[in-house]
Amino acid sequence: MKQKIKTSFHIGQVVEVEIKKIGINGEGVGYINRQVLFVPGALPTEIVVAKIEKVEKNFVIAKLIKIKKRSKQRIKPLCSVYEQCGGCTLQHLDYEGQLDAKRELVREAVEKYANLKEVEIRPTIGMDNPWDYRNKAQLPLREIKGKVLTGLYEMGSHRLVDISSCPIQHPKVNEMIQVARDVIQELGIPIYDERKRKGIIKHLVARVGFETEEAQLTLITATEEIPRIKELILELRYRLPYLKSIMQNINPLKTSIIFGNKTKILWGEERIIERLNEIEFSLSPRAFFQLNPEQTVKLYTEVEKAAALTGNEVVIDAYCGVGTIGLWLAKSAKEVHGMDIIKEAIEDARKNAEAGGYTNVKYTLGKAEEILPKWVNNGFQIDVLIVDPPRTGLDSKLLETILQVKPKRFIYVSCNPSTLGKDLAILLKGGYQVEYIQPIDMFPQTSHVESVAKIVLTG
């Protein structure tokens, strides 16, 4: 029997390691005597010197000290705060390398969790210009030494990195955040202090429609009252003339969840419109909408290809958000039924369907894992099932229902390769096969990867 060689590591120890691949969080991954080392900032093929900072049972985290052999794909990050900000993790890798690494992440996850070794994983669909792509930012505010700052938290900490301009965000999103921050400072509106639990403005949320150029700014506040609100609105409208909607969301709770339950209009419309491929989507502040509109068109086109509709199918768009995928497919389906847990998203989806004149779509508020079993028990037939769950993947109750009804065509849109792999393991045992997986780069410069898996029944 082969003996596993054990090496004990300690904090502060300096090691030399060859980096074999990119990990799920964008870090370099290397091995010393089978022990996994995560080295943030290191790239595959590099030989690096790293100092151990954390020793866990199954892995070690080490800080990159020196690159002894450099990857040809290493480039200078574009962003000046890349090293501190936790938002992007792959700016130091050229774009081709990023696309390959993401395909590899999907391949590894489905092999690890579902033992899928031979499955076709297509090359990642990327962007021509992998910058300026985010249509939305939601950033906390802090007051430090009398100056109002807005940005992201430093990786693994609660220290705010001041970001005045982010190269992956749409320029208007950057401008809205900067202007709102400045106006709030000028008017002396109190910023919320997490520790003292005092103050008012907690977060700024800016969203823009790429096609329509409509813009929405939402202030997340601890209290309903905002002092000098009239001046605030006037200034925002004057300095950001393209604003279509100024909203307030009240979240008095001490929580990491940004939005509270109450949302109100401060000025203008409640929703902004975005257009994808001629379909208009009405967006309220809390409703989920894909963050990269250019890639969303490619994502939905891939779903459409995989669904291969003929016009006779009953389609389920589980986890429908504002109805995007279902509306994209509605013209080629007999019926589309969507569901989501966010009330505003369902209201938006219904409005979007009505505005587009779609009469064959229906949206229901609730959990997919509760609604679908009920429908199925009442004899509902599903021809094509599309799921697009959050990072946590599919609920076990939903998986059970899927395996009970076994729709012939099943498309799984996933933003997390690990949960995709875990769910596939269950689906494969239940008689499904994966025809192919198409990774799509919705978040260039980060290690996130979206996938469309086409799943079919065997036999």
Ligand SMILES: C[S@@+](CC[C@H](N)C(=O)[O-])C[C@H]1O[C@@H](n2cnc3c(N)ncnc32)[C@H](O)[C@@H]1O
């Ligand atoms: C990744 S988003 C996808 C939205 C939409 N398909 C799109 O492309 O814009 C996931 C959606 O699932 C919803 N959601 C989360 N848990 C859910 C559940 N248990 N049942 C139904 N919807 C859920 C969220 O509100 C969110 O809109």
